[in-house]
Amino acid sequence: MIITRAQRVGLSVYAGLVLLVFYFPIFCLAAASFSKKRYFSFPYPWADVTTRWYVEAASSAQVAQFVGVSLRIAALTTILSLLIGFFASLAYARYAWRGRRTFQRLVLLPLFFPQSVLGLALLMWFNFLGVKPSWWTAVIAHTVWIAPIATLIMSIRAYGLDPSLEEAARDMGASRWQILRWITIPLMAPGIVSAACFSILLSWGNFALSLFTTGADSSLPEWLYARMTSGYQPIIPAVGTLSVAAAIVVVLAGAAVLGIRRRFAARRLAAAV
Amino acid sequence: MSEAPASAFASPPHARVLLRDASGGVRVVWIEPAIEAVRQQSAFGEISSRAFGMASSFPFLALMLAGFVVPLLCVCAFSLMPPRTFSLAQIPTLANYRIIFEQGYLLSLSKSVALALATVGILLVVCYPLAFALAKVFRSGAALVTYAIASSLFVSENIRLFGWVIGLMKGGVLAGISRQLGLEVESWLYNVPVIIFGMVYVYLPFMLFPLALGLQMVPEQVREAAFDLGASRWQVFRMIDVPLSMPGIVIGSVLVFVLSLGAIAEAKILGGQKVVTIAAEIETAFTFGQNWPLGSALATMLIGITAVLVFALLRKIDFERFLGRRLEAEP
Numbered sequence: 001m002i003i004t005r006a007q008r009v010g011l012s013v014y015a016g017l018v019l020l021v022f023y024f025p026i027f028c029l030a031a032a033s034f035s036k037k038r039y040f041s042f043p044y045p046w047a048d049v050t051t052r053w054y055v056e057a058a059s060s061a062q063v064a065q066f067v068g069v070s071l072r073i074a075a076l077t078t079i080l081s082l083l084i085g086f087f088a089s090l091a092y093a094r095y096a097w098r099g100r101r102t103f104q105r106l107v108l109l110p111l112f113f114p115q116s117v118l119g120l121a122l123l124m125w126f127n128f129l130g131v132k133p134s135w136w137t138a139v140i141a142h143t144v145w146i147a148p149i150a151t152l153i154m155s156i157r158a159y160g161l162d163p164s165l166e167e168a169a170r171d172m173g174a175s176r177w178q179i180l181r182w183i184t185i186p187l188m189a190p191g192i193v194s195a196a197c198f199s200i201l202l203s204w205g206n207f208a209l210s211l212f213t214t215g216a217d218s219s220l221p222e223w224l225y226a227r228m229t230s231g232y233q234p235i236i237p238a239v240g241t242l243s244v245a246a247a248i249v250v251v252l253a254g255a256a257v258l259g260i261r262r263r264f265a266a267r268r269l270a271a272a273v
Numbered sequence: 274m275s276e277a278p279a280s281a282f283a284s285p286p287h288a289r290v291l292l293r294d295a296s297g298g299v300r301v302v303w304i305e306p307a308i309e310a311v312r313q314q315s316a317f318g319e320i321s322s323r324a325f326g327m328a329s330s331f332p333f334l335a336l337m338l339a340g341f342v343v344p345l346l347c348v349c350a351f352s353l354m355p356p357r358t359f360s361l362a363q364i365p366t367l368a369n370y371r372i373i374f375e376q377g378y379l380l381s382l383s384k385s386v387a388l389a390l391a392t393v394g395i396l397l398v399v400c401y402p403l404a405f406a407l408a409k410v411f412r413s414g415a416a417l418v419t420y421a422i423a424s425s426l427f428v429s430e431n432i433r434l435f436g437w438v439i440g441l442m443k444g445g446v447l448a449g450i451s452r453q454l455g456l457e458v459e460s461w462l463y464n465v466p467v468i469i470f471g472m473v474y475v476y477l478p479f480m481l482f483p484l485a486l487g488l489q490m491v492p493e494q495v496r497e498a499a500f501d502l503g504a505s506r507w508q509v510f511r512m513i514d515v516p517l518s519m520p521g522i523v524i525g526s527v528l529v530f531v532l533s534l535g536a537i538a539e540a541k542i543l544g545g546q547k548v549v550t551i552a553a554e555i556e557t558a559f560t561f562g563q564n565w566p567l568g569s570a571l572a573t574m575l576i577g578i579t580a581v582l583v584f585a586l587l588r589k590i591d592f593e594r595f596l597g598r599r600l601e602a603e604p
Contacts, residue, residue: 003410011406015418018403022425022477025436028446032439040439042449088333095326103330105587110341112528112583114535116552117348117572118341120559124351124569125344128361144340147333166322176325205429208537212559221429228435228542237439240432247427 026244033237040232053238062223063239069135070204070220077142078199084143085150085195086188092151093158107148115145119212126213133215141213142203149202150195157191190258197254201247345576352570359565369570378554378571385551388465388540389533392472393526396480399473400525404484405514409493419485422478430475434542437471438462441543463545471539476532480525487521488514520590527586531579551575 032040036048057063091097092104110118122141126133165187169179185192207221214222220243227236353365356372373379407415425433440446443460451458461467491514499509515522537552546553551571558568 008410011402011410012414015403015406015411015414018399018477019418019421021474022422024446025433025440025474026428027436028440029432029436031446039444040442041444042446043453084332084336087329087331091326091330091333095322095329097323097326097330099327099330103334104592106337107333108587108592109583110337112531112586113579114532114552114575116535116537116556117575117579118344120555120568120572121344121348121576122340123559124565125347127359128347140340144336147336151333201427205427205432207429207431208535211537211556221431224429224435225431225538225542228431228438232438232442236435240435243432244428247424251424251427 029237029240029244032234033241035234038234040234040237053234054242057235057238057242060235063220063235066218066220066223069214069217073135073138073142073210073214073219074200074203076136076139077146077203078196080139080143081147081150081199082192082196084147085154086192088147088151089154089158089188089191090184093155094161094163107151110145110148115206115208116211118145119209122209123212133213135214135217135219138210138214138217138219141209142206145206145209146199146202150199153195153198154188154191157188161187190261193254193257193261197250200250204243204247204250348569348576349573351566352573354566354569356566357564369566372567373570373574378551381549381554382551382571382574384548385534388469388472388548388550389530389536391469392476392533393480393529395469395473396477396529397484397522397526400477400481400484404481404488404521407481407485408488408491419482422481426478431538431542433475434471434538437474437543441467462543463547465544465548468540468544468548471543472533472536475536475539476529479528479532483521483525483528484518485521487518487524490520491517523586524590527582531582534575534578 031042033053034049034051035041035044036050036052037044088107091100092107119141122137122144123133126137131137161184166179166183169183174182205221206219207225210219210222211225218226220239224236224240224243227233347361350361352369353367354361354363354369355366356368403418407418411418438445441461442448445460447461448458495517496509496513499513504512535552536550537556540546540548540550540553552575555568555571555575558564558571562568
């Protein structure tokens, strides 16, 4: 299609504006976290720049406890979502079986559902079963929402698997387990890494599900929310900014793992040729 | 071996040995049982991989049954219990639904629906040009914008909303910037437009990406043909782009509608309780109100609306084709 230079520039400017608005709150958060004053006012002089709230956040036993809860939930959710999602993605994209279409739709169902209602439903279900809500009931809630996402991400990779590789292995007498161990899992590895990153990050940042299902244990987003609704305190933007920084570290680590893997694969290929 | 069919490598080892040993004439005789063996083996392989595919779905199905389907049924069952009770072992009643109709809860529901509809409408207008640019105009820039917007999903939504509070509050970042420009602005917070803005902000990715995928499904040749036949931009938009990208438009709209109907943080953090949404009513019924059956009845209504919309969507739209397109585009 004929797109004039002016239109291209216009759309680029628009995209830039949307991104600017998108990252504006993160900027505000960071700006507020370095202000010395208890009552934030922008702009503030250089003399008022301080890292005091970060020191306070880092030395707070309370913050450490909430970070611990969030990390435990994220770690266990990720392991469960990867295990369940890996096989689900094979069922979703790799093998033809009778109920596959219905299964594919079922995978999407929890994503099209308000999380607050899901969290509440789980709370009532745990209550009915006589289970006391704690951090590990939150793991179940997170997994119900995150396993479908992990499944979809790994399915993108599973669609691209070459079936003849598994068939060749089977014809040479490999067992199901050997095929899985030596063919399927290595080929799925990039998808598994991306799904792991998504699972950690989405669990780390989740609020709506945690709100209802953590019981007495509070996750970091929950604690921040409780503080936010009770008025402004300078430690909130500091902890919030640290939480954003942690997410950035995970994204970069994931990208690095994928990049290193790709480079190794390229080198091995070059050596083989 | 050069004239062997593509699947010949799957033939059993003894057949391959015979092929190698035998002379040309003999090979023809031996190849028939070999092909038969291949056929049997591949038929066997089909069945076993079919069974394996089905078995692979079991853990996920178990999770969905125990963590999604049954809990939702549990809410529906609880909504039929007498008000202010905490067990399911009672005589079912419709009392909670009567309370909903009589005590103004329908007003909260209609307010939430109105907020959600406004969010969907605004997002369609805001996201369409950007989705068009991502799908049809930008090249390497498209990936950059996509990553930048997708990454925001990793930051807890209440942290991002709190960033807006700092931006919009009295003495906040925007007020400071506008003061530098000679404008005196009080706080922007705690009104209905800012709640809608918050929802537009939080749910933008859920509209943008389906729209962009939908627009990728519109074949470029069709658009070019229309232009060649003298169609105006508006005609191409109305008669080609919109109808052909309809799956994306519908998926994005339903997703945003459903998610913002259940939104809880926007109205509380940005709106300062100016509007009590249905999700907030549900939370109150469960926490302060200690009235689980009433909260369940309200939640059941949300579940009902969501279920009707989502099942209609799943029935109408071929998701494999929709997602498959993207798979082709990303090697």
